[in-house]
Each structure stands twice: as structure tokens, then as C-alpha cells.
Amino acid sequence: MGWKKWARTRSPWIFHAHCGGCNGCDIEIAAALTPRYDVERIGIVLTNNPRYADIMVVTGIVPKAMVPVIKRVYNQMTDPKGVVAVGACATTGGVFLKDDDNPTYTFGGPVDKAIPVDVYVPGCPPKPEAIIVGIAQCIQKALAKD
């Protein structure tokens, strides 16, 4: 294992992009960061600057107005980078895509239409454990390379 890979996989910094969700998923991400689950003990740190981040965690349906923003934020992240889509909204559209041809009028998503997604975490909202599993899979998939 090269030292770069070792360093990357040991401490992935995450950037939380809230894209029009109902806050349910965001609360669960916050729960994953609290002492109960305490992901900082395994090196996962929340950062508010996409330039420092390795993994972007996206929640919500991605409204039309957010599509250019999320693309820009994604381009600001440095390589290698990964994206985790959290929740039914972010993975497929969920309840906001009741009718396939006729979604909610603000609907610009799901996330994988705007940016490439590595790992999907279904649930509405998913359990904090599921989010941790998703981030762990994203580390293996996107960051574990030299």
C-alpha cells in the first residue's frame, strides 16, 4: 500500500451538500457525527470547504436551481473524489417522482444526472449506520487508489 493511499483512506474529509431535501437525511448525517456514532474516531471529518473535501455527501432532490451549483462544487473538489447520494430523494427522486414523466416542477435530479455518483444509500431517511456503511464503501471505491 502506497503512503498516499494509506493517508487518503485513513482520514476522508466529507462535504455535506444539502440540495433541497426535507432535512430528514441531514439530521441523520448529523446523528452520524454525534458522540453516539462518532465517525471522527475513524478519521471522517466534516468540512465546509469543498476544496479540502474527499467525499461529497448529497441529500435531497437537487432542484433545477441547484444543478449548476452542485456541478460547480463538484468541480472544485480535488481528485480523487467520491460522491455518496443519501436518501430516496437523492438516489432516484423518491416521493417527488411519483409520476415518471411528470415530476415535481422544481425537480432537476436525481443527483446522478448532474454529477457522477459512486455509492447510493437508499432510505427515507437512512439509518446513521447505513450512511457510515455508504461512506466506507465510497472510500474503498473512489479513494483507495494510488
Add this chain to the structure above:
Amino acid sequence: MIKMKERRVGALRKLLKVSLTGLKKCVTVDFPFGPPAFVAPIFRGQPEYDEEKCMGCVACSMQCSASAIKYVDEDGKRVLTVYLSRCIYCGRCQLICPQDEAIKLSQNWNLVTDKVDSVVSTITIDLRKCENCGTYFMPDKQVGAIIDRIKEKLEDSALKEQILHDVELASHYCPDCRKKLAIKLNLHTRKYV
């Protein structure tokens, strides 16, 4: 003055108690390396079909809040699929199911995937073939369930034998052929009056 002192002692005691709870038991769940935290008994996870009970009536598909349940009729089989990345775990399918929870929300929360349509719950049900024209028109089990329910409702009606005979006869034909063959099979309800 005494009150102030009491309050201070109370607050100190509380502070000591809170700061000592950390010594008794570690609150952090050692999750990625150990077992996960508890799952609440009312937790709603992956909806799962019961092979025994489900009759393929697609009521769950019609009621689904997120259109997560899709079905296709192909080669004499009806395949119902719940796309779990779309499901919002509301439990309406379980609530509406006429077969007493043939679809049930389990406790499974770990559905993390890297292919969005790969996490599904499915069930395959045999369809009944029309004896006249050969098209598949209704799940076999649903026909059985309907006849059972009619039997229940009839209880001890005078026309029970006749009605059950007619229903049994009609259940082998698709709706179109039933109309065409109504006279030949003598299915008209006129004879009941």
C-alpha cells in the same frame, strides 16, 4: 440563604452524576468494527413479499406513495418488483394489502449499493390462462381468493350452490370471453329472480 446552598449542592451532585456516566458505559457505538446500534421494533425497513400469502392483486403497486412498486405480465407470469432505492418506507403497501400483510416491512436497513436499480424485492406469480382465447388475464391465487371471499359472504343463502357454480364456471375465462360465452354458459343473473 439555605435555599441557595441546597440548590448549589443539588447542581454539584447533578454535575458529578453526568460526568461519571461516561465511566460506567461507553455511549459510542463501535459500529463499522462491531455490531450496529439497536434497531427499534417499529423500524420500517426493506418491504418483503410473502410467497405463501401474496396473490398478485397489485393493490400495493397502486397505493405506493413513490411508485416504487412496478409490475410486468410476461409469459404467463406476473413479476412485482419493489425498487428499494425509490421506496420511502411509509408502509402504505403493508396497510392496504388485502391478504393480511403479504408485503411486510422488515428490519433490514443495510441497502447500500453502487448500482441504483440493483436493490429490489421481487415476487413471481402464475397467471391464469383463458380457456377460450388463451390470453393470460388474472393471477391464479387471486381467483381462488375471490371465490373464497364470495363463499364467506354467501353464508347460507338459498342460491349458494347456483352462485358458486356460476362463479367457478366464469373464473376460467377472461372478461371478454365471459361476455361472448354468456349465453352458452348460461351466466346471466336473470335466473336468480
